[in-house]
Amino acid sequence: MEIKKSVCPYDCPDCCGLLVSVEDGQAATVAGDPAHSFTRGTLCPKMAHYERTVHSPQRLTTPLKRTGPKGSGSFQPIRWDEAIAEIAGHWKTIIREDGAEAILPYSYAGTMGTIQYSAGHAFFFALGASSLDRTICAPAKAQGYQDVMGKTLPTAPQEAQHSDLIILWSISMLATDIHFKHDLDLARQHGARIWCIDTYETKTARYADQFIRVKPGTDGALALGLMHIIDRDKLTDEAFLSRCVQGWSELKSAVLPRYTPDHTAAITGVPAAEIEQLAHAYGHAAAPFIRLGSGQSRYGNGAMTSRLITCLPAIVGAYQHPGGGLLTSTSGSHAFNKDIIRRPDLEKPGVRHINMIKLGDVLNDPSLAPAIRSLYVYSSNPACTAPDQRLVRQGLEREDLFTVVHERFLTDTARYADIVLPATTSLEHDDIYYSYGHYTIQRGDAVIPPVGESKSNWQVFRLLATAMGLNDSFFQQSEKELINQFIASTKTAWPLPIPQNKLAAGEPVDLPLPANYKMAFHTPSGKIEICNPRIQPALPEFFPPHAHNDPEEFCFINAPDPRILDSSFNERSELTHGHIMELLMHPADAENLGLQDGAIVIAENTRGQARFTLKLSERTQPGCVVSEGVWWQQHAGGPNTNALTWQRCTDKAKGSTFYDLKVNIRPQNAQ
Ligand SMILES: Nc1nc2c(c(=O)[nH]1)N[C@H]1C(S)=C(S)[C@@H](COP(=O)(O)OP(=O)(O)OC[C@H]3O[C@@H](n4cnc5c(=O)[nH]c(N)nc54)[C@H](O)[C@@H]3O)O[C@H]1N2
Numbered sequence: 001m002e003i004k005k006s007v008c009p010y011d012c013p014d015c016c017g018l019l020v021s022v023e024d025g026q027a028a029t030v031a032g033d034p035a036h037s038f039t040r041g042t043l044c045p046k047m048a049h050y051e052r053t054v055h056s057p058q059r060l061t062t063p064l065k066r067t068g069p070k071g072s073g074s075f076q077p078i079r080w081d082e083a084i085a086e087i088a089g090h091w092k093t094i095i096r097e098d099g100a101e102a103i104l105p106y107s108y109a110g111t112m113g114t115i116q117y118s119a120g121h122a123f124f125f126a127l128g129a130s131s132l133d134r135t136i137c138a139p140a141k142a143q144g145y146q147d148v149m150g151k152t153l154p155t156a157p158q159e160a161q162h163s164d165l166i167i168l169w170s171i172s173m174l175a176t177d178i179h180f181k182h183d184l185d186l187a188r189q190h191g192a193r194i195w196c197i198d199t200y201e202t203k204t205a206r207y208a209d210q211f212i213r214v215k216p217g218t219d220g221a222l223a224l225g226l227m228h229i230i231d232r233d234k235l236t237d238e239a240f241l242s243r244c245v246q247g248w249s250e251l252k253s254a255v256l257p258r259y260t261p262d263h264t265a266a267i268t269g270v271p272a273a274e275i276e277q278l279a280h281a282y283g284h285a286a287a288p289f290i291r292l293g294s295g296q297s298r299y300g301n302g303a304m305t306s307r308l309i310t311c312l313p314a315i316v317g318a319y320q321h322p323g324g325g326l327l328t329s330t331s332g333s334h335a336f337n338k339d340i341i342r343r344p345d346l347e348k349p350g351v352r353h354i355n356m357i358k359l360g361d362v363l364n365d366p367s368l369a370p371a372i373r374s375l376y377v378y379s380s381n382p383a384c385t386a387p388d389q390r391l392v393r394q395g396l397e398r399e400d401l402f403t404v405v406h407e408r409f410l411t412d413t414a415r416y417a418d419i420v421l422p423a424t425t426s427l428e429h430d431d432i433y434y435s436y437g438h439y440t441i442q443r444g445d446a447v448i449p450p451v452g453e454s455k456s457n458w459q460v461f462r463l464l465a466t467a468m469g470l471n472d473s474f475f476q477q478s479e480k481e482l483i484n485q486f487i488a489s490t491k492t493a494w495p496l497p498i499p500q501n502k503l504a505a506g507e508p509v510d511l512p513l514p515a516n517y518k519m520a521f522h523t524p525s526g527k528i529e530i531c532n533p534r535i536q537p538a539l540p541e542f543f544p545p546h547a548h549n550d551p552e553e554f555c556f557i558n559a560p561d562p563r564i565l566d567s568s569f570n571e572r573s574e575l576t577h578g579h580i581m582e583l584l585m586h587p588a589d590a591e592n593l594g595l596q597d598g599a600i601v602i603a604e605n606t607r608g609q610a611r612f613t614l615k616l617s618e619r620t621q622p623g624c625v626v627s628e629g630v631w632w633q634q635h636a637g638g639p640n641t642n643a644l645t646w647q648r649c650t651d652k653a654k655g656s657t658f659y660d661l662k663v664n665i666r667p668q669n670a671q
Pocket residue numbers: 011012013137138169170171172173175176177197198199200202214215216217218219292293294295296557559560561562563564565566659
């Protein structure tokens with residue numbers, strides 16, 4: 001038996017270091033790598049048995065061709081050369097008749113690996129296909145941070161160990177960022193207090209010392225209310241503000257006066273006394289640290305909300321103190337020059353861009369010219385995870401749509417494919433990884449041979465490039481050659497030298513941070529920009545989310561489930577058994593509707609409906625129902641939460657608004 005190092009590839013901020021024991025070409029066990037400075041040898045329950053995903057009997061092992069109606073899941077195995085020839089044949093006809101823009105790639109972060117995530121970019125650019133805007137996650141959060149802080153490096157999570165007050169702000173930490181708990185536990189040993197701000201009482205809220213429950217989409221008003229009190233009670237750091245911040249006096253005179261505790265309480269639903277308490281805790285803390293998740297960004301005002309929260313550390317000068325600061329997403333990704341794989345230079349000028357959130361509209365729009373005639377999906381499961389599911393599935397059912405899905409499992413999306421191609425897992429292909437939750441990077445080479453005939457994303461695009469006559473030598477490179485280029489690119493892409501030999505050897509490497517990184521404000525003015533004259537509005541200001549004006553009765557939060565990750569891990573029955581498609585409702589609301597705990601209910605709105613088991617709980621607030629997890633149809637027994645979500649975008653950065661919606665609830669047997 002041999003122990004080999006690897007990296008968790010999933011779309012999670014922790015990006016764990018792994019130790020894989022390999023026996024007879026199979027992964028026998030998977031453990032955490034104690035040498036990884038953020039994840040320190042522990043894993044979540046999903047990855048602790050990653051070998052069950054890798055060697056699952058449900059793995060796709062050969063290419064498949066559809067034999068039944070779309071969505072039925074009837075396929076027959078075919079050879080790789082037949083599959084590639086069939087795809088190339090269809091695409092050549094489509095390009096000749098309608099142009100390459102009639103082909104749409106669709107992918108996201110099934111793997112976060114730098115190569116495999118972006119493996120198709122250059123190929124589809126060279127083909128001239130429609131370009132996909134990959135905005136399904138939290139670009140509005142990044143935008144809000146950037147509007148205030150520019151390219152300033154966010155605070156490293158380990159800093160929180162030295163903080164005396166930590167706010168977990170719309171982050172489901174015990175589901176989505178579990179290793180951060182270690183840093184908080186250490187801070188607590190020195191007396192730190194932990195606050196959590198969420199719309200319902202998550203496990204993370206129970207772990208915190210104090211919990212603030214906000215109405216969905218109103219955190220921007222809360223941030224303004226906190227600033228109002230911090231200013232009123234003279235808890236600001238005036239020296240820091242005058243030296244390092246632009247626009248504070250304008251915000252103070254033009255916006256803050258309205259956000260009195262009572263006005264803020266009326267918008268957010270948080271009692272004025274609690275707002276006062278949090279403002280004083282934050283204003284008096286020696287080194288307050290905010291860990292901002294993405295929940296607040298999944299609304300029509302998501303970029304603005306994130307921008308308003310980003311102003312808070314500035315007014316108390318948090319960045320000056322060890323332990324103080326704000327972590328949104330780390331910039332570990334800047335350690336590599338991603339253009340090496342993405343090749344933006346190959347994108348044809350003026351080519352059509354399509355926002356992935358709008359997939360439902362795009363597949364059904366009769367006026368789109370050219371119409372989408374072929375969809376190539378990899379590293380994503382849009383039939384399950386994209387908003388407005390009824391429209392997405394209606395599009396996938398189109399007989400004239402030639403759909404190819406490159407997957408590890410027969411997902412909801414793969415069931416609609418004309419051709420399915422089997423994909424490797426991260427243990428079977430080479431890649432190099434960065435994290436969006438900390439500053440450790442690591443190379444992860446294949447540790448076992450491919451399962452069945454599966455191939456990596458990059459290997460498939462190499463085959464397709466040849467079949468489509470793209471002879472550029474770029475497409476002939478191996479993954480290892482690309483990894484070497486990424487390692488070499490760290491010299492120019494990152495501020496301080498990175499130990500390249502350690503990185504090349506597959507060890508976790510902590511990116512060296514400049515000593516003053518928290519105080520080096522990379523904005524055009526060199527200051528933190530509460531007022532940003534280059535954007536509209538120049539001063540941040542709260543406005544309500546989209547659903548504010550929706551006619552249905554209940555806000556609907558569809559949050560992460562600790563057992564799965566988006567729709568990944570649905571293949572693992574030991575994880576997915578038990579409570580799924582549950583809907584939390586406040587007992588007072590249930591009483592009004594005459595509904596009992598355990599009732600089967602239908603949630604519905606103009607987009608569609610989904611069936612849930614009702615669970616009465618004071619963990620949620622009146623007027624707000626909650627469901628956790630994005631479940632495969634075979635587990636959900638029908639449409640999942642995305643039957644109810646909208647294709648509407650955020651205020652900036654065209655992000656998704658998964659939590660900005662309302663539904664009506666009725667018992668299943670009532671009309
Ligand atoms: N186990 C598990 N881990 C995951 C995922 C998963 O599905 N399961 N998903 C992965 C992905 S793709 C991502 S992007 C990250 C996301 O990780 P997080 O940032 O933790 O998750 P979010 O989905 O943004 O939701 C975080 C919390 O925001 C709350 N929330 C919703 N609306 C509001 C609001 O208006 N105000 C406030 N204050 N809170 C609100 C939700 O109730 C939820 O508890 O996690 C990753 N890790």
